Amino acid sequence: MNRTWKRWMPAAVVPAVLAAGTAVSAFQANTADLPAKTPAQLIEMIAASKVDTLSGTLEQTSDLGLPELPATGPGANAGAASALELLTGSHTARIYLGGPSKVRLQVMDRLAERDVVRSGNQLWFYTSKDNTASHLTLPAASSRREVPAPAQTGTPAELAQRLLAAADRSTEVSVGPDTQVAGRKAYTLMLTPRAADTLIGQASVAVDAGNGLPLSVSVRARGQQDPAFRLAFESVSFQTPSADLFRFEPPAGATVKQQTVPQAAPSTKASHPAAKGAKAKTSGRGWDAVAELPAGSLPAGFASSGVLSQLSRPVAGGRLLSTSLVNVLLTDDGRVLAGSVAPERLQAAAAGR
Amino acid sequence: MLRAEAADGRPAGGRRPSAGWGLLASELGVLFRRRRTWAMLLALAAVPVLIAVAVKLSSSAPAPGKGPPFLDRVTQNGLFVGVTALVVSTPLFLPLTVGVVAGDTVAGEAGLGTLRYLLVAPAGRVRLLAVKYAGAAAFSLAAPAAVAGAGMAIGAALFPVGPVTLLSGDTVGVGEAVQRLWLVALYIAVSLLGLSALGLFMSTLTDVPVGAMATTVVAAVVSQVLDALPQLDWLHPWLLSHYWLDFADLLRQPVSWDSFTANAALQAGYVAVFGALAYGRFTTKDVLA
Numbered sequence: 309m310n311r312t313w314k315r316w317m318p319a320a321v322v323p324a325v326l327a328a329g330t331a332v333s334a335f336q337a338n339t340a341d342l343p344a345k346t347p348a349q350l351i352e353m354i355a356a357s358k359v360d361t362l363s364g365t366l367e368q369t370s371d372l373g374l375p376e377l378p379a380t381g382p383g384a385n386a387g388a389a390s391a392l393e394l395l396t397g398s399h400t401a402r403i404y405l406g407g408p409s410k411v412r413l414q415v416m417d418r419l420a421e422r423d424v425v426r427s428g429n430q431l432w433f434y435t436s437k438d439n440t441a442s443h444l445t446l447p448a449a450s451s452r453r454e455v456p457a458p459a460q461t462g463t464p465a466e467l468a469q470r471l472l473a474a475a476d477r478s479t480e481v482s483v484g485p486d487t488q489v490a491g492r493k494a495y496t497l498m499l500t501p502r503a504a505d506t507l508i509g510q511a512s513v514a515v516d517a518g519n520g521l522p523l524s525v526s527v528r529a530r531g532q533q534d535p536a537f538r539l540a541f542e543s544v545s546f547q548t549p550s551a552d553l554f555r556f557e558p559p560a561g562a563t564v565k566q567q568t569v570p571q572a573a574p575s576t577k578a579s580h581p582a583a584k585g586a587k588a589k590t591s592g593r594g595w596d597a598v599a600e601l602p603a604g605s606l607p608a609g610f611a612s613s614g615v616l617s618q619l620s621r622p623v624a625g626g627r628l629l630s631t632s633l634v635n636v637l638l639t640d641d642g643r644v645l646a647g648s649v650a651p652e653r654l655q656a657a658a659a660g661r
Numbered sequence: 662m663l664r665a666e667a668a669d670g671r672p673a674g675g676r677r678p679s680a681g682w683g684l685l686a687s688e689l690g691v692l693f694r695r696r697r698t699w700a701m702l703l704a705l706a707a708v709p710v711l712i713a714v715a716v717k718l719s720s721s722a723p724a725p726g727k728g729p730p731f732l733d734r735v736t737q738n739g740l741f742v743g744v745t746a747l748v749v750s751t752p753l754f755l756p757l758t759v760g761v762v763a764g765d766t767v768a769g770e771a772g773l774g775t776l777r778y779l780l781v782a783p784a785g786r787v788r789l790l791a792v793k794y795a796g797a798a799a800f801s802l803a804a805p806a807a808v809a810g811a812g813m814a815i816g817a818a819l820f821p822v823g824p825v826t827l828l829s830g831d832t833v834g835v836g837e838a839v840q841r842l843w844l845v846a847l848y849i850a851v852s853l854l855g856l857s858a859l860g861l862f863m864s865t866l867t868d869v870p871v872g873a874m875a876t877t878v879v880a881a882v883v884s885q886v887l888d889a890l891p892q893l894d895w896l897h898p899w900l901l902s903h904y905w906l907d908f909a910d911l912l913r914q915p916v917s918w919d920s921f922t923a924n925a926a927l928q929a930g931y932v933a934v935f936g937a938l939a940y941g942r943f944t945t946k947d948v949l950a
Contacts, residue, residue, distance in 0.1 A: 316945065326934070416917070419906060425830075
């Protein structure tokens with residue numbers, strides 16, 4: 309009997325060791341001890357950060373309480389689904405920065421990939437699923453004045469800048485416990501809205517202790533323990549990536565589309581009659597502001613599309629698209645109200661109260 | 662089915678260090694001389710042939726983005742037949758054949774009544790188990806290699822072969838593309854190691870080989886079904902099949918090794934757990950057959 313037990317021992321020990329090993333590595337991954345800094349010093353660190361060469365893997369997760377949309381199949385609405393697709397589920401992407409105007413972003417889908425390559429004023433988009441490439445030449449002016457290319461809006465750094473820009477007196481800025489992101493020691497900057505009726509509970513930014521680069525951004529809804537949105541580096545290295553990565557040529561057999569940059573000169577836009585009416589109105593300031601788009605600003609047929617009716621529910625005065633961070637009210641007369649506030653606030657704003 | 666002469670003729674007392682290797686050579690020899698093994702490998706090799714012939718005979722080229730991934734590239738570049746066939750056979754055909762081989766390892770001997778003769782030989786139960794697992798692992802390597810090899814061969818025969826467009830849109834030469842295809846086959850071979858260990862354990866539980874085979878294949882299917890349910894996403898990183906289709910990461914530029922290492926670690930965990938279970942079962946089992 310004793311011998312029998314001994315022989316079954318490995319079967320009991322091996323899973324226990326594996327479980328302990330995973331638990332220990334998960335625990336160790338989140339500890340760091342850094343010299344104390346004030347929130348102001350951290351904000352300064354982010355502003356002074358000059359990282360323009362890196363290669364890393366980004367992990368993005370959203371848990372906004374939206375149902376996962378079918379990406380294919382009869383129920384799928386290609387346009388709306390792909391726009392909303394980034395708001396549901398999780399994504400992994402690799403990003404390469406090779407200097408001020410060399411960017412490559414690779415969104416890694418299962419058995420497919422979407423690429424954005426920018427080199428100087430040449431911008432390429434490539435989708436492996438249907439083997440199409442789009443080419444865009446940015447206006448020459450943009451090589452002097454930094455135009456936010458789509459690829460750059462995807463980094464935690466960009467998001468952190470936006471959050472900090474929004475942080476004013478309505479926000480309490482504090483320093484959280486030191487952490488580790490992508491194997492690098494980092495400070496945590498916490499932004500807590502002072503407004504009582506916003507849905508956002510807290511936003512936190514992990515700032516690399518070495519070079520001030522924001523390594524992760526996560527936003528938590530009020531009363532929620534897990535982040536509703538999180539964008540973080542899974543791994544990062546600050547060496548200059550190979551120059552070949554930024555040299556993109558459309559592969560043989562691919563469909564190539566030439567696109568032109570929409571002329572966004574502000575003077576012409578203001579004189580356009582339709583643009584005059586479609587101006588967003590904002591009521592309130594800071595975190596609990598409500599934005600209102602007048603009737604007719606949504607593309608025709610959007611309100612009646614299948615995706616929308618799947619995502620929204622009818623409420624008094626219109627349809628409500630509710631997520632844990634943002635509520636959007638589509639009123640019966642075609643206006644759109646959005647804000648990080650409770651639906652009742654939106655309904656009140658819609659009624660003009 | 663180890664041949665008796667491999668285990669025969671050794672002094673009953675002392676174990677020669679080469680005993681395990683002789684046993685292994687004999688196991689591999691028997692495994693790859695069996696008609697069933699060849700039939701399974703041929704059936705797997707028929708998958709890319711079927712795909713290539715169907716695409717060749719159809720009047721219109723497959724539309725981009727329709728059908729199995731990479732199918733639309735086949736007409737432009739024959740090497741994609743290998744990738745398409747691997748994508749198609751990974752969910753069921755490969756686990757099926759590996760399940761048959763792994764489920765047969767111990768139960769097959771028991772079912773035929775040859776297991777006790779094997780145990781009379783001085784090799785010992787642990788060594789016998791290790792050799793049996795090595796045989797199943799060798800088949801896990803041979804199966805995706807058969808698919809990839811047949812795919813590349815039939816693709817080269819029926820379609821033009823040229824520089825290959827990777828998922829990232831970059832183009833690599835034929836040499837590197839072939840190398841990457843073999844890497845994909847290796848990735849899938851690693852993916853099947855955990856399933857082989859599971860099959861080995863199932864095989865020690867019963868004297869009926871079909872039972873062990875069926876259980877192993879069902880486990881592979883159940884794992885994939887669970888992996889598709891978003892409600893169980895906490896469980897997903899632990900599922901046997903979680904990284905199976907992530908071999909596409911080897912077709913990106915630069916190659917992303919993250920999924921390869923994650924998959925290898927997961928499969929090693931499965932091998933450790935089910936190897937230990939199989940050891941516990943097999944060394945305490947009363948062998949009557």
